[in-house]
Amino acid sequence: MRGATEHREIEFKFRIPADLIIDIDDILASTHHTGEPLDHRSMDATYYDTASLSLIRWGVTLRRRSGGGDDGWHMKLPLRYSDAGTPARGMDEIHVDGTASLIPSPLVSIASPLIRRQELVPVARVVTERSPYLVRDDQGEILVEVVDDWVALEGLDVDRPQATRFHEIEVELLADSKQAQQVARSIAAALRDAGAQPTTVSKAASALGRRAGDPPDVPIISPPAADAPAVDALQYIFARHVNGLLEADVAVRRELPDSAHRLHVECRRLFSILTTFAPILDPDTVAFLREELSWVSAELGEVRNAEFQSKRLPAMTEDSAARDFIAQSLDARAKATRSGALAALRSDRHAFLLEDLIIMVAEPPVTADGFAPAKKILRHCFERSWRKLSSAVGAADARGDESLWHKIQRRAERTAFAMDAVAPILGPEYSELAASLRAASDSLRDEQDSAISVEWLRDMSASAPGAIGFCLGALASEISRGDAAPRSAFTEEWPSMDRHARSLKLVRR
Numbered sequence: 001m002r003g004a005t006e007h008r009e010i011e012f013k014f015r016i017p018a019d020l021i022i023d024i025d026d027i028l029a030s031t032h033h034t035g036e037p038l039d040h041r042s043m044d045a046t047y048y049d050t051a052s053l054s055l056i057r058w059g060v061t062l063r064r065r066s067g068g069g070d071d072g073w074h075m076k077l078p079l080r081y082s083d084a085g086t087p088a089r090g091m092d093e094i095h096v097d098g099t100a101s102l103i104p105s106p107l108v109s110i111a112s113p114l115i116r117r118q119e120l121v122p123v124a125r126v127v128t129e130r131s132p133y134l135v136r137d138d139q140g141e142i143l144v145e146v147v148d149d150w151v152a153l154e155g156l157d158v159d160r161p162q163a164t165r166f167h168e169i170e171v172e173l174l175a176d177s178k179q180a181q182q183v184a185r186s187i188a189a190a191l192r193d194a195g196a197q198p199t200t201v202s203k204a205a206s207a208l209g210r211r212a213g214d215p216p217d218v219p220i221i222s223p224p225a226a227d228a229p230a231v232d233a234l235q236y237i238f239a240r241h242v243n244g245l246l247e248a249d250v251a252v253r254r255e256l257p258d259s260a261h262r263l264h265v266e267c268r269r270l271f272s273i274l275t276t277f278a279p280i281l282d283p284d285t286v287a288f289l290r291e292e293l294s295w296v297s298a299e300l301g302e303v304r305n306a307e308f309q310s311k312r313l314p315a316m317t318e319d320s321a322a323r324d325f326i327a328q329s330l331d332a333r334a335k336a337t338r339s340g341a342l343a344a345l346r347s348d349r350h351a352f353l354l355e356d357l358i359i360m361v362a363e364p365p366v367t368a369d370g371f372a373p374a375k376k377i378l379r380h381c382f383e384r385s386w387r388k389l390s391s392a393v394g395a396a397d398a399r400g401d402e403s404l405w406h407k408i409q410r411r412a413e414r415t416a417f418a419m420d421a422v423a424p425i426l427g428p429e430y431s432e433l434a435a436s437l438r439a440a441s442d443s444l445r446d447e448q449d450s451a452i453s454v455e456w457l458r459d460m461s462a463s464a465p466g467a468i469g470f471c472l473g474a475l476a477s478e479i480s481r482g483d484a485a486p487r488s489a490f491t492e493e494w495p496s497m498d499r500h501a502r503s504l505k506l507v508r509r
Contacts, residue, residue, distance in 0.1 A: 005096075005480060006094050007093045008079075008090060008091075008092055009091045010088060010091075010172065010185075011171060011458055012171040012184060012185075012187075012188040013169075014188075014197060014199065015167070015199045016168065016169060016195075016197075017197065018102045018167075020196070022169065022195075022196060022340055024131070024133055024146055024148050027187065028133070028190075028271065030190045031186040033135050033186075033187070034135070035133030035134065035402070036133060036134040036136065037132070038132040038133065040067065040129070040131055041067055041068055041118065041123070041130040042127075042128075042129055042287060043065055043066070043068050044127050045064065045066075045124055046063060046122050046124070047061060047062065047122070047124040047126065047312065048064070048467070049064065049123045049208075049261070050115050050121070050496040051119075051121065051500070053123065053208060053211050053212055053214070054204055054216075054217065055114060055115065056202075056208060056212045057112060057215065057217070059077075060075065060077050060078070060081075060110065061076045061202055061204045062074070062103070062109065062113060062120065062372075063204070064100055064125075067310075068130075069076065069137065072097045072098060072474050073094060073096045074093055074094065075090045075094045075096075075107050075110060075111070076092070076093050076202075077091060077094070077110075077250070077468055078090075080247050081247050081250040081251060081254075081313075081479075082254075088411045094254075103120055103298070103427065105310040109346065110250055113249040113250055113253070113254070113354055114217075114389075115342065116354055116355055117351055120231065123155070123208060124153065124201045124208055125153070125154040125156060126152070126153055126154075126331050127152045127209060128149050129150040130147050131148040131149075132146070132147045132392075133145065133148075134147075134174075135183060136185075137179060139154065141175060141179040141224055142174050143174060143175045143183050143184075144171060144172065144174060144175075144387050145171075145174050146170070146172075146187060147172070148169055149167070149168045149465070151165065151167070151168055151171065151203055152164075152466070153206055154500065155167075155209060159440050163364060164207075166408070167381075168203070169191060169418050171188050172184075172193070179398065190408060193209065196473060201214065201484070204352070216241050218243050218246065219362050221239045222236070223236050223425045225423040225425075226375040227374070227375060228375045229371045229379040230366065230369070230371070230373070230378055231364050231370040231371055232374065233374035233378060233422065234280075234281075235361060235364050235423065236424075236425070237358075238273075238361045238364060238422045240421070241273065241421065242270070242360070242361050244266050244269070244484060245263065245266040248263035249263055249354075252345060253342070253506045257439055260300050260303040260304055260338065261300075261303075261307065264297055264300035264301055264303070264304045264339045267296050267297040267300065267418065268413070270357070271288075271290055271293045272418050273418050273428065274290055275290065275295075275418075276381055276385045276418035277381050279384060280366055280367050280369045281364075281367065281374070282365040282366070284367040289353075289357070290350070291355060291399075292349070292353045292356070293353070296345075296353065297347075299340060299341045300341050302337040303334070303338050305449075306334035306337045306338075309452065309456060310330040310331065310334055311331055311428070313456070313457065314327045314330075315476060316453075319468075319471050321471075322464075322471040322475075324466055325465075325472075326457075326459070328449055328474070344462045346439050358410075363443055374425060378425075378426065379504070381418075382419070383507070384505045385411075385414070385415050385418065386501050386506045386507060388411060389408070389411040390507075392404060392408045393490075393494050396408060396491070400509055401463070402451075405444060405447075405487055408444065408490070409441050409444035409445055409448065412438075412444070413438070413441040415437055416437035416438040417431055418433040418442060419431065419434035420434045429503070429504055430504065431502075432500070433497065433500045433504065436493065436497050437497060438463075438493075440490045440497070443489055444486050444490060446486060447486045447487070449494075452478075454476045455477070457475055457476035458476050460472050461473045464479075476505060
């Protein structure tokens with residue numbers, strides 16, 4: 001992201017009781033380490049949020065700080081807004097220079113999915129007197145920073161009490177190594193032994209009081225029992241996957257690797273869930289949300305295709321000139337599609353979609369059938385979905401109509417997404433069948449990617465210099481001669497998947 005620097009912050013944080021005196025030198029000595037004291041810092045930070053504290057309830061903080069050696073704007077995000085599969089502990093901190101009077105547009109863009117069209121206003125002031133210490137290894141490499149903070153807080157909301165004060169110590173890893181982790185854990189253990197109290201509450205949350213601990217706009221919901229009403233199951237499913245969509249949306253705005261593909265998948269996943277469970281949902285709501293999700297998915301699908309082909313096609317030729325031409329052409333296409341997708345995500349249309357999805361979580365738009373037991377009614381929905389998929393497979397031939405196989409791929413993927421969604425409620429058997437369907441669907445998707453490769457290579461060959469154009473045309477012809485192996489494999493695997501579906505009573509005998 002232009003004009004911004006990022007830092008991953010992994011730390012242990014402790015509050016020190018008012019009657020407890022802790023000396024950092026003594027703590028470090030007890031772990032056989034020596035602290036290198038740095039200059040004392042006086043830091044003054046103003047935190048920004050919506051009037052309803054949307055950001056802090058999502059676990060995100062936005063501030064403008066002076067006096068810390070990195071004056072400017074800072075946004076901290078839990079790692080779930082970063083890369084898929086990252087550890088739960090830690091934050092990503094983004095620093096952007098800028099004037100005090102204007103929040104930098106990159107940070108507003110990142111926050112947008114979480115706040116939609118709400119205004120960001122000052123909500124708290126935090127003044128910190130900080131004494132930092134560095135801990136190095138025997139070779140002089142910095143491993144850990146320990147900061148001893150005396151903090152004064154002031155909530156700027158008129159309903160907040162007067163400023164409060166507390167003592168806090170943070171132990172932050174500055175090296176990505178096992179040794180740094182061991183040192184940090186040993187210091188954290190020594191602090192606990194001395195009476196320090198571990199905490200995950202941020203300084204801003206402390207200033208904002210109880211409202212900062214309220215759930216986010218889309219709360220985390222536990223899966224209900226299989227005999228609970230289907231509406232409870234759908235609310236759990238909607239909440240889980242709308243959360244996933246919002247997290248991927250933030251990642252796209254940060255321009256993180258593979259984030260466009262992640263958001264594309266989340267849109268398809270929600271589309272699939274709405275399609276599968278449409279029989280117990282309000283038809284007008286389903287039609288509208290499917291249309292809007294399809295729009296976003298199409299915008300992101302172009303980015304996904306460009307990024308995928310950028311990795312795939314250059315590696316398929318040994319001709320260096322052709323490889324460079326392909327890379328340059330696809331890089332230009334990727335930039336153009338990414339720009340178009342970001343424009344779509346920044347539009348009012350997308351903001352309204354996010355609001356509608358959040359409303360869907362709060363009040364699932366179910367019909368009267370939505371109050372029947374989940375196990376019964378959701379299985380009926382899968383019967384309908386499986387019947388359509390089975391009908392398409394029965395009409396297909398391994399070397400037949402390409403459009404029919406594209407339909408099979410989409411239906412298999414949709415059914416797999418929906419089965420994954422209900423597995424925590426109805427049982428792991430659904431997840432097992434989903435895995436088989438997804439593998440078969442991915443194989444067919446590979447065939448579609450090859451078709452895109454052929455189309456794009458032929459387009460590029462039309463504008464390429466003679467020898468390069470010939471090379472691209474030859475490569476396109478080679479890829480187009482692909483066999484029907486993915487389709488044959490799907491056909492061979494289908495009886496096994498169908499038996500699995502019958503065992504789940506998704507097929508009427």
